[in-house]
Amino acid sequence: VFSFGGAAGFALGPISAVAIVGWLGLAGLWVAMIPGGLIGIALWFVAKGRTRVGTGTPPPPPLEVLRKLRGPLGLVFGISVVGSFAQKAVLTFIPIIAHRAGESETAGAVVLSIYLGAQGLGTLASGFLTDRFNRQHLLAAISVLAVPTHVLAFTLAPASPAAIAMAVCAGFLNMALLPPIVVVAQEILPSGTAVSSGIVMGLAWAVGTLAIPVVGGFADAFGPVAATAWSMPLLLLGALFAMQPSLRPYRRAR
Template identity: 35%
Template sequence: MRAELDKRAMAALSSGHLATDFANGALPALLPFFVDKFELSYTLAAAVVFASAVSSSIVQPLFGLWSDRRGAIWLLPGGVALAGIGIALAAVAPTYSLVLVCVIVSGLGVAAFHPEGSKFAAFAGGRRRASAMSLFSIGGNLGFALGPTVATPLVLAFGLAGGLLLALPCLAVAVTLLLLAPFLGSFAPDNGRQIQTDEPDRLGALMLLLGVIAFRSVAWFGLITFVPLWEVSLGHSKAHGNHLLSLMLLAGGVGTLAAGPLADRFGRRPVLVASSAATAPLILVFVIVGGVPGAIALAGVGISVIATFGVTMVMSQEYLPRHIGMASGLSIGLSIGLGGVGAVALGAVADSIDLRAAMYVTAVAALVALVLAGLLPSSRSSRRLAAEPVAP
C-alpha cells in the first residue's frame, strides 16, 4: 500500500465526482419547474427522484462487481459524460415519461462512475484512506451543491431549454479523465494481481452499516426533494428554496473536510454516531422554527449528514476488505437507492396528509439511523491490505 496520498490523482477523481453529482444535484432544482409544466402531485414529483435513485444507486453493486473482477477505468469518463447528457435532455423532455427516461440515463452514468472512482480513491489515498475518501466525497458534495446553484438561474433566464447547458461541464471533465486514464490506472495493483488481505469479510457488520446508510438516506432524499417545495408552500419563491438547498449542500462540503481527518484520528464509528445524533433535532428546528434559525439548522443538517458519506464508504470497505469495489457499490448504491424508495413514500405521506408530516418523518428516519449506528462494531483492521499474485 502507498504511504502517501497522491494529490494529483485525488484532484482528478474528486473532479469527476463533482461533475457526476453536479448533474445529479441539478435534478431537485428542476423539480419545481417540472411540477408546474406537467402539473405533478408530490408523489409524481418524488417519483422522478426515485427514478434517479434506482438508476444511480441500486445498480451500483453490479458495476462494483464488474470493477472488482475485471477493472473498468473507462467507466470514469464514460459515467461522467452520460450523467451530464442525461440530465440536460431531461430538462427539455416534452413529456413526463421522457423526463423519467432521461433521468434514468443520467442515473446510470452516476452509477457507472462511483464504484470505480471510490476504488481508485482508496488506491491513491495510501494509508490515509478516510482522508482520501473525504476529498473524493467533497467533490461530490460541491457538485451536488453547484447543481441547483447553476440550474436555477439557467432555467429562469432561458427556460427549461437552458438546462441543455448543464451537459457542458460534465463533458469537459469527462474529456480530462479520459486523458488522465493512463496515469490513474498506475495506482491499481499490477497486472495479474488483485487486492488480498488476511482480514475476513464481516457481512453482518456491513448489513448493519447499510441499514444506517439507508435510513440516513431516507432523511436525506426527503430533504433534497422537499426543501424547495416546502419553501414554495410557505409562500417563498422557487429560487429561495433552491438557495436553501445549496446552503445545506455547501455546508456539508465544509463538514466533509473535517470528518475524514477526524475519522482517521479518533475512529470512524465515533464520528458517525456523533453526526447522526445531531441530525434529527436540526431537522425539527428547520421545520418548526424556520427563518434564520431554520436556515442555520439546515446547514447543520448538511454538515452532519454529508460529512459522513466518505466515512461510511471507508467503513464499508473495511467491513468487506476482499471486495472493496462491491463494498463501495453497496454503500453508495443499494442502500442510498433504498433511501430513494423512502422518498416516494414521503411523497405519498405529503399527498395524503401534508408536507409538514412528511418532513417530520425525515426526522424519524434520522433517529433510526442513529440507533443502528450505535450498534456498529469498529471497522478498523489490524492488518494492512497487500497485493498478492493470483493464479491465471
C-alpha cells in the same frame, strides 16, 4: 476529498438550474451538461496512459459479501440508507415547503445549495475525526444530532435565517456520516474495497430513495412539513446500528 468535490458540484446544481431556466427557459437546461462534458474530455486526455495495473487480488466471493451484509456490513449499509433518506427528503420537500409558503424558486434553490455545500464541509471534518476517534461513537453522535437539525430545517419559516442555519447544520451532519461508513466498510471487506464501497454508497443511496414516495403520500394527507418532520427520527436507527457489538472490531483506526 472525492466526496467534497461531489458535494461542491451538487451545491452548484440548484442555483445554476434556476439561473439557466430564468435565462433560457426549461428548454435551455441542456446547457448544464456542457461543463461536465468538457471536464470528461479533458480527463480522458489527462488520464490517458496513466492508468495503474491492479495488484491482482481477486474480489471476495459473492457468498462472503452476503455473509458480511448479514453482519457488520449490513449495519453500516443501514446507517447509509437512513442518511440517504434524510438527504433525499430535503432535496425533494424543501422546495415544495418553500413554494407553499410563498417563497420564490430561487429561495428554495439557495437553501438546497447551502445544504449541499455544507455537506462538503461535513465530509472533510468527519474524515479528520474518523482517523482519530471511536468510529462507533462518531456515527452514533452524528446520527443523533442530525435529527433535530433536520426537523428544524423543515419546520422553521422557509428560507429564514434560522432555517438556513439549520440547513447548514443538517447538511454538515448528514454527509459527515460518509467517511466512517466507507472506511469501516472497506475494513470489513479488505479484499473487496470497491464492492464494499458500492454497497454502502450507491446501493444504500438508492434504497434510501425508495422511502421518499411513502413520505410523499403522508405529505398529501398531512402536509409536507409534518410528514418530513415526523420521518426524521428514522435517523436514530443509525445510532442504534452504530452501537452494535459486531462493529467493535472496526471502531478504531488501524
